[in-house]
Amino acid sequence: MKLTMPRFDQAQVLVVGDVMLDRYWHGGTNRISPEAPVPVVKVSQVEDRPGGAANVALNIAALGAGASLSGIVGKDDEAEVLATRMQAAQVHCNFQQAESEPTITKLRVISRHQQLLRMDFEEAFSASAADGLSDKAKAMLPAMGALILSDYAKGALLDPQPLIQAAKALNIPVLVDPKGTDFSRYRGATLLTPNLHEFETIVGHCVNEQQLVAKGEQLMAEHDLQALLITRGEHGMTLLRPNEQELHLPARAREVFDVTGAGDTVISVLAASLAAGEPMPQAVALANLAAGIVVGKLGTxxxxxxxxxxxxxxEQGSERGMLSLEQLQIALQDARAHGEKVVFTNGCFDILHPGHAGYLEQAKELGDRLVVAVNGDASITRLKGPGRPINPVESRMSLLSKLESVDWVIPFEEDTPEKLLEVLKPDILAKGGDYDKEGVVGWQIVEAYGGEVKVLSLFDSCSTTSIVEKVLEKNR
Known part of the structure; x- marks a missing residue:
């Protein structure tokens, strides 16, 4: 799957849900309090960031898409801070003010990049406080390309059905970040994005991938959902759609620093991408990529x-080239997550000639990705005798990686690629020759796990050995 930057400037997204203010107190910690065994933080910086549904809207605006936000705030200074920050980020806000409840505020104490304490200032908004919010949001829908319901169970989305039905009537996708144990509240939504814990709270523990998929499909059928995206932390994401093959995407984060707000990023990129016209699989892949970046940052x-x-x-730059085994395993995991068929072939490729090029082009036509495993120098010497290889393995791999038909090149030091086949498990093992599949080294390994073995045609009767022999004859 090739990823490209969506036209976010053509996307409009409405976010409705629980807005909050994330407040951070930063300071140094050098001693323990004499009053209790707790660290003393000397606060030197106070930072306010929009959180909850407001952070979702900020993510959308940061992508360059049009973002609108509707939610409930109190009549207090925190509401003013939120409005100012959202206006500065060019997010159009349509807040509804509660008479007695405060703006939801979460205060975090940070020292040396570590969160020491969180204090929540909140009261769940009453039904009367939420009254009219749905009508305000529905009036904004016709100009939108997607609707996000950002539910933190704080009262803004006590009854999401009117909004879901209004959006469906306009063919606007509805994406929900759900909360609670009753997903029937979101019946008819386009996509739900529960994390694994939230998902298993609803359907029960999943012992394996098959059970997760089966329970997800049942959940979609019960609640008339078009898709379900389960975020699974270090295990990545799983996209389920009725009558479609499930899509597993591996986690992208190299280092997880703080997962605060990662779910907001996922649903923001998803909605903005769909509003920009991206298909669902591409939108999910982009969201997965974005989540891997945001968890490397501190705080919301x-x-x-x-x-x-x-x-x-x-990502696209690493789509092709010479890889180590570990890098190739990750690349193949990604390829399979995107439904791509992997073809594997191997050889010495000592002197690259037209026969090789034609054979590799034919191999690539069997699938979506072609892996070429290349014998190491010592391996070729054992197989071909003294004086071989003519070219070192680095040169041979470099030339192969430049062929349009070749996606990835990897070396191996053994005389056969059997160990690689056991680890990589390609869908198809291809070899060129005038023999049947039993003559292909490793065919039993591949067929044992359900793969295919293909014997391809020889091209131009070329071989490196014959080329070397002709050169030797001319020099005698």
Missing amino acids: AVISAPELRRAINN
């Missing part, structure tokens, strides 16, 4: 358009 954070664009470019 957003991902900017340049950050996502850089990540996409890096």
Whole structure:
């Protein structure tokens, strides 16, 4: 699957849900309090960031998409701070003020990049406080390309059905970040994005992938959902759709620093991508990529358009080339997550000639990705005798990686690629020759796990050995 930067400038997304203010007190810690065994933090910096549904809207705006936000706030200074911050980020806000409840505020004490304490200032909003919010949001829907319901169970989305039905009538996708134990409240939504814990709270513990998929399909059928995206931490994400093959995406984070707000990033990129016209699988892949970036940041954070664009470019840059075994395993995991068929072939490729090029092109036509395993120098010497190889393995791999038909090149030091086949498990093992499949080294390994073995045609009767012999004859 090729990822490209969506036209976020053409997307409009409405976020409705529980808005809150995330407040951070930063300071140094050098001693323990004499009053109790707790650290003393000397506060030197106070930072306010929009959180909850407001952070979702910020993420959308940071991507360059149009973002609108509707939620409930109190009549207090925190509401003013939120409105100012959202206006500065060019998010159009339509807040409803509660008469007695405060703006939800979460205060975190941070020292040396570690969160020491969180204090919540909140009261769940009453039904009267939420009255009219749905009508305000429905009036904004016709101009939107997607609707996000950001539910933190604080009262803004006591009854999400009117909004879901209004959006469906306009063919606007509805994405829900759900809370609680009753997902029937979101019946008819386009996509739900529960984390694994939230999902298993509803359907029960899943002992394996098959059970997760089966229970997810049942959940979609029960609540008339078009898709279900289960975020699974270090195990990545799983996208389920009725009558479609499940899509597993591996986690992208190299280092997890803080998972605060990662769910907001996922649903933001998803909605903005769908509003920009991206298909669901591509939108999910982009969201997965963005989540891997945001968990490397401290606190509730957003991902900017340049950050996502850089990540996409890096992703595409690593789509091809010479890889180590560990890198190739990750690349193949990604390929399979995107439903791509992997073809594997191997050889010495000592002197690259037209026969090789034609054979590799034929191998690539069997699937989506072609892996070429190359014998190491010592291996070729054992197989071909003294004086071989003509070219060192680095040169041979470099040339192969430049062929359009070749995706990934990897060396192996053994005389056969059997160990690689056992680890990589390609869908198809391809070899060129005039023999049947029993003559292909490793065919039993591949067929044992359900793979295929293909014997391809020889091209131009070329061989490196015959080329070397002709050169030797001319020099005698």
